[in-house]
Amino acid sequence: MEVFERIKDVRQRVAEVKETGGTIGFVPTMGALHDGHLSLVRRAREECDLVVVSIFVNPTQFGPAEDYERYPRDLAGDEAKCQRVGCDIIFAPTVEEMYPKGFGTCVQVQGLSEKWEGVARPGHFRGVTTIVLKLFNIVRPSYAYFGMKDYQQLKIIQKMVRDLDLDIEIVPCPTVREPDGLAMSSRNEYLSSEERAAATILFQALELARDRVQAGERDAQALTGLLREFIGSEPLAQIDYIAFADPETLDPVEWIDSDVVLLVAVRIGQVRLIDNTLIAPGVGTPKGRSR
Numbered sequence: 001m002e003v004f005e006r007i008k009d010v011r012q013r014v015a016e017v018k019e020t021g022g023t024i025g026f027v028p029t030m031g032a033l034h035d036g037h038l039s040l041v042r043r044a045r046e047e048c049d050l051v052v053v054s055i056f057v058n059p060t061q062f063g064p065a066e067d068y069e070r071y072p073r074d075l076a077g078d079e080a081k082c083q084r085v086g087c088d089i090i091f092a093p094t095v096e097e098m099y100p101k102g103f104g105t106c107v108q109v110q111g112l113s114e115k116w117e118g119v120a121r122p123g124h125f126r127g128v129t130t131i132v133l134k135l136f137n138i139v140r141p142s143y144a145y146f147g148m149k150d151y152q153q154l155k156i157i158q159k160m161v162r163d164l165d166l167d168i169e170i171v172p173c174p175t176v177r178e179p180d181g182l183a184m185s186s187r188n189e190y191l192s193s194e195e196r197a198a199a200t201i202l203f204q205a206l207e208l209a210r211d212r213v214q215a216g217e218r219d220a221q222a223l224t225g226l227l228r229e230f231i232g233s234e235p236l237a238q239i240d241y242i243a244f245a246d247p248e249t250l251d252p253v254e255w256i257d258s259d260v261v262l263l264v265a266v267r268i269g270q271v272r273l274i275d276n277t278l279i280a281p282g283v284g285t286p287k288g289r290s291r
């Protein structure tokens with residue numbers, strides 16, 4: 001495995017592989033790698049000739065009051081993990097390498113970027129799409145692997161790829177969870193043991209909603225009320241949003257008669273966590289529409 005800091009070194013290795021007709025699989029990350037990230041790398045390893053993982057805590061996707069400075073960084077630990085799952089190249093550039101003096105261009109996927117996380121974190125997705133497009137141009141992957149954990153981000157990247165005719169297949173990968181259901185996240189490191197226990201409320205809420213929909217409840221407002229009450233019963237939890245939305249447009253839905261994504265953002269103490277699940281209403285008789 002090679003570790004590169006410079007764009008030109010990555011470009012050179014990628015060019016060599018492409019010349020011989022090899023496929024490139026790419027996993028962009030911010031490091032502090034856990035099994036969620038590694039599931040993406042494993043998938044890339046199975047499907048591609050050269051596997052590139054980028055590790056870059058991207059300053060432009062953090063708001064001024066957010067955790068850029070204290071975001072966990074552990075390059076040595078990340079290297080060991082990447083090596084174990086068969087990564088070929090780590091690209092870990094400096095901020096100056098990615099944003100040299102005078103840098104002034106950004107990429108914005110309009111509409112999708114302004115909803116949900118975009119409301120809570122203005123400018124966040126502009127930072128994400130700008131860095132991901134730069135990374136795509138450097139790594140030139142055939143396949144790029146993204147976690148469903150960040151569902152809105154996945155949809156925004158897919159739209160960017162469509163809108164800008166990028167010749168890249170985006171591969172969505174399922175959310176990897178702790179045994180108690182908490183979605184793995186680098187930010188889980190911030191949780192105290194009491195908060196860590198309370199954080200399972202997110203997954204439990206997703207399960208509750210899924211059960212209710214499967215039992216015939218179709219009214220998104222009623223379900224949202226139920227979830228507010230359920231999450232509200234956890235004293236350390238503060239709800240940011242709960243949304244039943246169209247899985248592609250992310251517009252809210254009122255009546256669940258086709259697949260929806262349930263998106264939740266909840267603060268546990270000072271730590272803001274997000275999670276989501278896709279729910280298919282199934283074929284049972286819906287409540288309130290029985291004949």
Ligand code: AMP
Nearest residue numbers: 029030031036146147149150175176184
């Ligand atoms: P991050 O380092 O948080 O920017 O995440 C890098 C990639 O890993 C993104 O595509 C995330 O969606 C994905 N990811 C993060 N956590 C998980 C998880 N628990 N399961 C699956 N993918 C994840």
